[in-house]
Amino acid sequence: MKDVELKMLERAKQLLESGEVARVIGWKKGEFYFDPAPASFETVEELGDFVYNGFCGANLSKYLIQASKKEGKTAIFLKPCDSYSFNQLVKEHRIVRENIHVIAIECQGKLDIEKIKAQGISAVTEVEEEGESVTVSSLYGETKLNKAEILLGKCASCKGKTHQVKDEEIILHEMPAPINNRFDEVAKLEAMTEDERFAFWREQLQKCIRCNACRNVCPACSCVKCVFDNPASGIEAKANDDKFEEQLFHIIRAFHVAGRCTDCGECSRVCPQNIPLHLLNRKFIKDIDGLYGEFQAGETDNGKTPLTSYTESDVEPNNALGGEAK
Amino acid sequence: MQEVTTKKKEFTPNIVAFCCNWCSYAGADLAGSSRLSYPANVKIIRVPCSCRVNPTFVLKAFQQGADGVILCGCHPGDCHYVTGNYYTRRRMALLFNFLNYMGIEKERTRVEWVSAAEGQRFSAVMNDFVKTITELGENKRLTDLRVKEGE
């Protein structure tokens, strides 16, 4: 992975030095190995903090909404899954494609520090990645972990290694094959009774603190003013005062991104209460696939989405239960 | 058991029916002028087209105490705006499925196509829906307790 990082850094330097781009969006070193933050680099000096490692899970594409409207070109590093979000944003005219230079980068699956800590490891100071094994050092000792156990939720059902968009690429090694299991958990919930499902979602959504992290990180949530922030909408609220509001926010949000959600998994990654929000979006994706034919948002940067098109023989809503036409 | 059944009989549901201006609302009119009855607890909200119904409307209705929500529009192919109800059909198929995924009873939501000439059908649809919801009981899963304060 180190070689990929060096190559990226070298390319970023070239692009900035030659003046081809005005800024490069990537990741910046944090306080530890495991907490890099998204950053925009405008000079070669700033690149001193540049980093790319197993903890660069953040999807950078949403930052382009602002960056692509600035003076000069912006170069951005996109992992395969981020490239779907990029296309979707282009399709919705939220970013200016001509102002962006997309560098497709290699991804071997990203790691989740919370999962490392959940193994009972506290005070982590260093993490070392080596192929499939990860060595975690803490003030209390050293532990060797298997990469598969500590992958980010979204990487545990990876959409695969193909970039949907690129202007150039930095891929030095073979990338993992897609893991086709993303509907397994949805199917499990569908198999439950109504009562069980209700109990499951009550328990999960009760944790919601309405921090809006899921909404603000979501590349599909790009409204200039969200209905939940708009006093004229009638549903504006800053906190969930009632179980209804806990449900309302997540139902409306999931519906609003239905057919546009690329399943990038950022919502679940950022949730401070670890609510499995991706299971909401995946239900819509699964139903759309089942009722209207397979569709992957962000595969292309043009064309209609399932909710902006129809056929005359579409299934009747009363007969659509379970996501399959009866 | 006896007690439970008597209790259910006493329950009169609140039903919100979103009806499109061109077909279903006219259908309701025809039902009225033909002296066909449908239960008084069906509250009709007239919308320009069934596709005007935003998912928020449905949820708001439940929040404010609806026990069932029904959408009525022109038959597919007959939309006054040509394609509106095709979009409704997709949206509501997904939304109602999703509500059920969250554990909301599937019987609480329904979509029916009623033309301006179908007064009879309007009355039958509403009677049937009210009957279903009456049997199902009060909406407890998608309701806001604060609204019901003082009841």
Place this chain on the structure above:
Amino acid sequence: MLKIAKERLNELYAKINETMGLFMPIKKAGEVNYHVWGEGKEVSLETLKTVKSPKNMFFPQTENMMKFKTEGKNIEIVDVREKLAAAAEDKPFVMFGVKACDYKAIEVLDKVFLAEPVDTYYQIRRNAATIVTLACSKPEESCFCSVFGIDATAPQGDVTTWLDENYLYWQANTEKGENLTKLVETLFEKGGEAEVETQKANTQAILEKLPFANLDLSRFKPENLNELFDDTRWEEMSEACLGCGTCTFVCPTCQCFDIRDFKTNEGVIRYRCWDSCMYSDFTLMAHGNSHTTQMQRFRQRFMHKLVYYPSQNDGLYSCVGCGRCVNKCPQRLNIVKVIKTLGGNKND
């Protein structure tokens, strides 16, 4: 000092629960937060940082303030405090397992809510609470309470407790603490001073080694207010900020709230709820908003914690170094990065 065997802790909880409410870190749907204790609940005392901090017990995320009932042309105003006070008197409660940083945070909030004009809603709950703190024995990398002069090995509170592999050690500090001790005394035996001292020494050694132990706060003083405010580096520090409210809602000292009305079938409920300076509609007024960019909102939060609050409270910072924002920020921005950028590290 008193002690009780670890296996008997459930008896202790049950005893307290007989006459008082008991809130403690409990795991529910995978996450540890303060919940009401009950038989069979998954207690997690060793969890250093509950997702929501204990402030939620005194200053809940949403809280009804009053109700307006309308009937014809009459409006009746219902003060919910009467009910609240009656409930509090009827059943005072114990907060069990509060860590040193979170206890300090309650002191920070006291200065805001109990100063004139007193926030009676907060006061009612605060007075009804007996706080049992728990010393930390395994601090983690994101902890930096020592920077704010907090001793994680000997937290304050009505009762201080220490937990090792075998025993929970118990030391009452205040009258409220003595009263609670009397209630549960029969379950305890005497002793434990030596064990507690050993644990303190061990923890202290770890605390010194923590990566953030040497943050330098000396620049964050009222006299540097303008200089810090105008620092050009805020732009760069805040550029990845999403404007979500995670840091403010998990923070044990963030205290901003908004007041809203909700229409019911018979009138209006006026309630308050947590607000976040990270939100675009924070302090929204008729003329618009005083903070128009995310950089300004971001700056507001850290200036409040490190400069504004201390300048009004004898230098007391309104950050306690719990590290929740370090762990929870979706894009890994946090107060440590701000302190390091603007203030520095003592070893640098």
